[in-house]
Amino acid sequence: MIYEGKRKIWSEYQKEIPDDHYFYVRSCIRQSFFPASEATFLRITREALGKDIFETEHHTTCGGIAYHSDTIPQETVMTIIARQFALMAKYGYENYVCSCITSFGLYCETLETWREFPELEAKIRDNLWKSCKLEFAKPKFLIHASDLIYKYRNNIAAQAVRKLVNVHTGEPLKVVEHIGCHYSKMFPSKGVGGAEYPYVLVGMIEAWGGEIVDYPERRHCCGFGFRQYFIKGNRGYSLSNTHKKFESMEPFKPDLIITNCPGCPYFLDRWQYVIAESTGKTYGQDGHGIPALTYEEVAGLVMGYDPWDLGLQTHQVGVEPLLDKMGVEYDPAKKYLGKGGKDLGTPVACSCLR
Amino acid sequence: MKNNILIIGGGPAGLEASAQLQRMGYNVILIEKSPRLGGHLAKWDRLFPDGVPADDVLGGLIKELNGVKYFTDTDIRAINRLEKSYNVRLTNGITVLSDAVLVASGFDLFDAVRKEEYGYGIYDRVITNADLEAWFKTGSDKRIDNPRKIGFVHCVGSRDEKSGCRSCSKVCCATAVKQAIEVKQAFPEAEVFCFYMDLRLFGRHYEDLYLKAQKEYGIRFIRGRVAEVSENIDGTLVVKAEDTVASKPLKATLDLLVLMSGMRPSASGKAVGDLLEMTVEEDGYFAVRSGIAAGQRSPLPGLFLAGAATGPKTLPETLADARAAAVEIDRYLTEIFPDARNYKQLVRERW
Amino acid sequence: MVDFGFGLVPSSRINLDLFDKEKYEELAAMEPDVRVCMACGSCTAVCTAGRLVQTSLREAIEDLKNARPEKALEMLGACQLCGKCSMVCPRGINTRHLILSITKVYSAG
Numbered sequence: 001m002i003y004e005g006k007r008k009i010w011s012e013y014q015k016e017i018p019d020d021h022y023f024y025v026r027s028c029i030r031q032s033f034f035p036a037s038e039a040t041f042l043r044i045t046r047e048a049l050g051k052d053i054f055e056t057e058h059h060t061t062c063g064g065i066a067y068h069s070d071t072i073p074q075e076t077v078m079t080i081i082a083r084q085f086a087l088m089a090k091y092g093y094e095n096y097v098c099s100c101i102t103s104f105g106l107y108c109e110t111l112e113t114w115r116e117f118p119e120l121e122a123k124i125r126d127n128l129w130k131s132c133k134l135e136f137a138k139p140k141f142l143i144h145a146s147d148l149i150y151k152y153r154n155n156i157a158a159q160a161v162r163k164l165v166n167v168h169t170g171e172p173l174k175v176v177e178h179i180g181c182h183y184s185k186m187f188p189s190k191g192v193g194g195a196e197y198p199y200v201l202v203g204m205i206e207a208w209g210g211e212i213v214d215y216p217e218r219r220h221c222c223g224f225g226f227r228q229y230f231i232k233g234n235r236g237y238s239l240s241n242t243h244k245k246f247e248s249m250e251p252f253k254p255d256l257i258i259t260n261c262p263g264c265p266y267f268l269d270r271w272q273y274v275i276a277e278s279t280g281k282t283y284g285q286d287g288h289g290i291p292a293l294t295y296e297e298v299a300g301l302v303m304g305y306d307p308w309d310l311g312l313q314t315h316q317v318g319v320e321p322l323l324d325k326m327g328v329e330y331d332p333a334k335k336y337l338g339k340g341g342k343d344l345g346t347p348v349a350c351s352c353l354r
Numbered sequence: 355m356k357n358n359i360l361i362i363g364g365g366p367a368g369l370e371a372s373a374q375l376q377r378m379g380y381n382v383i384l385i386e387k388s389p390r391l392g393g394h395l396a397k398w399d400r401l402f403p404d405g406v407p408a409d410d411v412l413g414g415l416i417k418e419l420n421g422v423k424y425f426t427d428t429d430i431r432a433i434n435r436l437e438k439s440y441n442v443r444l445t446n447g448i449t450v451l452s453d454a455v456l457v458a459s460g461f462d463l464f465d466a467v468r469k470e471e472y473g474y475g476i477y478d479r480v481i482t483n484a485d486l487e488a489w490f491k492t493g494s495d496k497r498i499d500n501p502r503k504i505g506f507v508h509c510v511g512s513r514d515e516k517s518g519c520r521s522c523s524k525v526c527c528a529t530a531v532k533q534a535i536e537v538k539q540a541f542p543e544a545e546v547f548c549f550y551m552d553l554r555l556f557g558r559h560y561e562d563l564y565l566k567a568q569k570e571y572g573i574r575f576i577r578g579r580v581a582e583v584s585e586n587i588d589g590t591l592v593v594k595a596e597d598t599v600a601s602k603p604l605k606a607t608l609d610l611l612v613l614m615s616g617m618r619p620s621a622s623g624k625a626v627g628d629l630l631e632m633t634v635e636e637d638g639y640f641a642v643r644s645g646i647a648a649g650q651r652s653p654l655p656g657l658f659l660a661g662a663a664t665g666p667k668t669l670p671e672t673l674a675d676a677r678a679a680a681v682e683i684d685r686y687l688t689e690i691f692p693d694a695r696n697y698k699q700l701v702r703e704r705w
Numbered sequence: 706m707v708d709f710g711f712g713l714v715p716s717s718r719i720n721l722d723l724f725d726k727e728k729y730e731e732l733a734a735m736e737p738d739v740r741v742c743m744a745c746g747s748c749t750a751v752c753t754a755g756r757l758v759q760t761s762l763r764e765a766i767e768d769l770k771n772a773r774p775e776k777a778l779e780m781l782g783a784c785q786l787c788g789k790c791s792m793v794c795p796r797g798i799n800t801r802h803l804i805l806s807i808t809k810v811y812s813a814g
Contacts, residue, residue, distance in 0.1 A: 005475035216584040606721035
């Protein structure tokens with residue numbers, strides 16, 4: 001692997017990411033999968049970086065899941081998106097940052113479609129007025145939330161209390177990065193680093209002291225694939241794609257997987273459980289799995305946030321081996337305590353996955 | 355007084371046209387921007403279809419120059435079009451008043467880095483046809499270390515609109531077959547795969563070469579374009595393609611992957627074209643006057659074209675094109691300067 | 706082990722890493738013509754059996770090269786050895802002989 005070659009490609013795919021003043025929209029599924037990630041994004045950007053990140057409870061789903069499952073017409077989805085843009089404009093923002101990769105891809109697709117077919121944009125404008133009596137303005141800058149953390153990765157490193165380093169050996173942690181398909185595969189120029197060798201997560205890992213691992217199936221989809229997962233008859237395809245990735249990364253012995261998409265950490269996490277329980281195979285050390293975290297969770301760990309505040313207990317693959325390697329202090333007794341110390345109960349242990 | 359002819363480009367087309375025009379009695383000035391004559395031919399080892407050494411062919415062309423004035427490391431600084439001729443200032447300080455100009459600016463090899471999915475410049479064991487040819491010539495390239503499985507990817511930067519290269523580069527199929535045979539000769543134990551979309555082996559003896567590659571060298575031809583390359587922990591490569599004959603996706607682990615970089619319009623040729631305000635077609639190559647019969651005449655008076663400046667050509671085609679350009683230039687100069695005392699004129703007078 | 710009602714799906718992808726070079730070379734030593742097929746499909750177009758069941762010499766040769774000899778054998782099992790394919794092969798392959806050799810080499814275990 002020639003690092004300089006990658007740097008050359010990275011330098012060709014840089015996008016403008018404004019410094020401040022963002023209208024933030026959440027992801028439908030992340031709020032239930034890894035709810036603390038978005039809270040951590042706001043905590044880092046607002047409290048640690050002092051940025052103005054505005055959000056409103058009036059925003060809705062972008063309709064992306066329905067769109068990619070072929071259950072909603074494109075014009076309806078575009079009208080939903082137009083409404084989000086109208087909210088942004090109403091609150092006086094021009095920079096739009098979204099938490100979800102599916103949304104990001106769909107926003108990019110919508111803006112590109114409107115650019116090519118202005119008559120469609122006019123129709124959507126009309127639809128929105130008829131349905132909501134709202135008018136929208138297109139964002140001046142559309143970015144994904146990971147772009148913003150990427151932009152401020154060095155500021156985060158400066159405030160970090162620890163690095164992505166194994167405290168016992170002093171070696172950097174080996175990190176696999178996984179980019180959501182819709183981040184840049186459809187529009188390579190919209191992603192930091194392009195589509196073949198995206199840099200957005202690599203940049204974070206480099207800044208935070210980890211070592212990036214590139215493995216043959218890095219570009220492969222996590223296995224979510226929308227209808228592959230939603231329909232039980234197809235679910236084996238979803239599982240098999242994830243399996244393919246793990247078989248490919250296994251020889252590299254990664255300590256951690258970092259992701260920037262709602263579905264990817266979920267499937268890279270939960271399917272390790274299904275693979276373990278149905279085939280007996282595990283991919284971490286000594287029967288453990290490989291933790292698949294969101295970039296906000298990883299940022300939170302280096303910033304010294306409490307792992308249970310980061311929601312790491314919502315991962316199926318136990319994160320304790322990673323926390324031990326990083327020298328993160330945690331109270332095992334508090335792992336399954338909810339807000340105000342409420343006991344949420346302990347999940348049943350897996351039989352194969354430790 | 356003899357007519358001056360400026361020839362731009364010291365590759366096979368420029369060399370051949372220079373020799374021909376010199377023999378017709380014209381005063382030829384050949385310029386080449388690089389330090390040596392020969393163009394891409396100087397970098398190649400052996401040539402399809404029969405494997406003659408490129409140096410022998412180039413040596414023959416240079417020998418035929420027979421006193422043509424040439425300047426290497428020389429480019430054009432400025433060109434003024436006069437009533438009947440061109441006033442050309444060269445970067446070496448010389449000014450040439452030229453009655454005809456032949457642009458033989460050739461081609462550039464497609465920059466394989468642009469096909470990001472193949473990882474040229476990123477994965478250690480991905481090389482190009484030019485790299486392999488250099489290895490045949492010099493035997494030194496640490497990326498080539500007794501490979502057991504070798505793949506060739508046809509059409510890299512050819513027939514690829516996404517890379518802005520719609521046209522076929524014409525020579526890569528035969529080059530791939532030639533190189534596959536040569537690499538098999540170098541590593542007889544190796545398995546060699548050619549990934550192609552169509553095999554365009556149109557020229558004389560090319561089909562024989564293909565048959566030989568299959569029959570005598572056991573080279574496997576797989577119809578399908580490689581779409582992704584990645585690297586294993588041990589540095590071997592994983593390539594993904596579809597075997598479109600079998601209608602199935604295909605994976606192979608290889609020790610070496612050779613990208614058949616295609617032909618692109620020459621960037622320095624384009625700079626010359628800009629100075630001369632020459633017409634370029636959509637494919638980036640220079641336009642000829644009109645239609646397929648116009649051959650080597652550009653749309654501008656006194657300005658001629660030969661070789662790959664007007665699109666991908668094989669070496670024999672380039673040489674034939676150069677000879678045709680010489681005839682066209684001769685015809686033009688005889689018409690425009692009927693009183694010029696060129697060789698032909700002198701011969702006629704002496705008779 | 707837990708039954709989730711779904712599981713890993715076997716890959717249908719061709720894996721050239723599984724290609725049995727020795728076996729193929731054994732065949733090629735007996736039958737050098739196997740190498741010169743250019744997958745034109747003339748043999749399949751005129752196959753007496755192929756009109757009724759899934760059989761194709763072109764495909765069988767492809768299967769051998771693609772590390773799927775069992776598929777090749779299964780396909781050639783329907784061959785009636787009529788010889789029509791040998792009449793049309795542009796590369797002059799002795800197709801009947803090749804079919805018998807494939808069966809001999811690859812059935813041997």
